[in-house]
Amino acid sequence: MIYMDNAASAPIHKDVVAAMLSCINKTYGNPSSIHRAGRMAKRSIEAARSSVAELINADPSEIFFTSGGTESNNTILRNPSYRNIITTQIEHDSILEPCRSCRGEKSITYLPPDEFGMISPESLESTITKQTDLVSIMTANNEVGTIQPIEKLSNICKGYGVPFHTDMVQAVGKMPIDVGRMGVDAASISSHKIRGPKGVGALYIRGGIKTSPLIYGGGQEGGLRSGTENVPAIVGFGEAARIARQQLHDDMQHVTSLRDTMTYRIMSEVSHVTYNGHPLHRLPGNAHLSFLGINGEDIIIKLDEYGMAASTGSACSVHTQKESHVLRAMKLDGDVISGSLRLTLGPDNTMADVDTAIHTIKRVVAELRRVSPLKEKYAF
Numbered sequence: 158m159i160y161m162d163n164a165a166s167a168p169i170h171k172d173v174v175a176a177m178l179s180c181i182n183k184t185y186g187n188p189s190s191i192h193r194a195g196r197m198a199k200r201s202i203e204a205a206r207s208s209v210a211e212l213i214n215a216d217p218s219e220i221f222f223t224s225g226g227t228e229s230n231n232t233i234l235r236n237p238s239y240r241n242i243i244t245t246q247i248e249h250d251s252i253l254e255p256c257r258s259c260r261g262e263k264s265i266t267y268l269p270p271d272e273f274g275m276i277s278p279e280s281l282e283s284t285i286t287k288q289t290d291l292v293s294i295m296t297a298n299n300e301v302g303t304i305q306p307i308e309k310l311s312n313i314c315k316g317y318g319v320p321f322h323t324d325m326v327q328a329v330g331k332m333p334i335d336v337g338r339m340g341v342d343a344a345s346i347s348s349h350k351i352r353g354p355k356g357v358g359a360l361y362i363r364g365g366i367k368t369s370p371l372i373y374g375g376g377q378e379g380g381l382r383s384g385t386e387n388v389p390a391i392v393g394f395g396e397a398a399r400i401a402r403q404q405l406h407d408d409m410q411h412v413t414s415l416r417d418t419m420t421y422r423i424m425s426e427v428s429h430v431t432y433n434g435h436p437l438h439r440l441p442g443n444a445h446l447s448f449l450g451i452n453g454e455d456i457i458i459k460l461d462e463y464g465m466a467a468s469t470g471s472a473c474s475v476h477t478q479k480e481s482h483v484l485r486a487m488k489l490d491g492d493v494i495s496g497s498l499r500l501t502l503g504p505d506n507t508m509a510d511v512d513t514a515i516h517t518i519k520r521v522v523a524e525l526r527r528v529s530p531l532k533e534k535y536a537f
């Protein structure tokens with residue numbers, strides 16, 4: 158199988174599996190217990206915390222483990238002390254839905270992107286006031302891969318004394334991240350997007366930023382996230398973070414070169430294709446293309462038949478079958494939206510994968526266009 162859906166979930170790294178298996182077998186104690194088995198589990202968690210902290214250049218005391226990106230985002234957005242919130246129209250559903258669920262209690266402004274999926278600092282500048290309690294803008298978009306000007310955005314927030322949160326689930330492990338330099342006060346991370354296990358993630362919170370737990374109980378994770386820690390998952394996450402940090406520059410180079418070769422060839426060998434998102438400020442592995450006159454869903458179903466995994470956009474849209482809110486916010490043409498295909502490459506992909514992918518995509522697109530109702534319009 159050719160797997161090009163790394164933005165939905167990345168294949169787990171073999172060293173992560175090894176670390177988790179060893180932990181499941183040997184580290185059975187409860188991290189809150191005083192005895193040796195408990196202390197051993199506690200030590201494993203703290204080693205993982207340091208590794209995750211290093212990946213984003215944070216202090217370990219600023220990292221709180223959660224069940225994933227969704228919980229990290231909910232923990233910040235649902236905090237009752239943040240009542241006036243500015244976010245964007247292109248956030249992941251794990252930001253947008255908590256906002257919707259608080260409609261009665263909070264006032265929320267959604268900044269629009271431009272046609273490249275970019276949020277302009279000017280639009281934040283003209284919306285933010287001293288009454289704003291929180292700004293939340295994603296570091297990189299999960300559908301089109303556009304990277305936001307985070308430093309400029311956080312700087313504006315600083316001028317108003319407003320805390321700045323960023324969903325950096327897609328950006329971590331794909332580009333250099335330094336929370337200090339980026340000026341962010343809080344950030345969400347997920348393990349399974351960086352070749353770790355599913356069901357674990359972290360919330361970075363700089364000291365002095367208001368927090369409030371979603372889940373109450375035994376007071377684990379500094380009281381921010383109660384419940385006995387998922388030690389093997391946390392250990393796997395720590396190992397994935399270590400690998401991501403160690404291989405970041407090689408991975409970026411490798412994945413960018415595969416992505417550029419693939420998009421260049423598809424754009425030159427297939428007619429009526431658009432390349433969506435920002436041409437320069439985008440995640441290394443993200444290629445987002447639209448094949449006019451056919452439907453993205455039909456493309457992925459046929460690609461799957463030929464042994465290739467891709468996506469139309471966000472993996473979560475399968476539950477709702479609605480068209481992408483991100484592409485709609487970018488005001489793309491209807492045929493561009495319906496013909497969209499997201500290919501997200503990872504470090505495991507090879508140039509041979511790219512060759513096979515191009516061959517398969519050309520074949521699928523030709524097959525679908527042969528029976529397209531829009532055949533006349535585009536003169537295929």
Ligand SMILES: *Cc1c(COP(=O)(O)O)cnc(C)c1O
Pocket residue numbers: 164165224225226227228249251295297298299324326327347348349350356357358
């Ligand atoms: C995947 C994703 C999430 C959700 O993370 P989970 O760990 O799957 O809950 C949040 N935000 C973005 C941008 C994502 O891509």
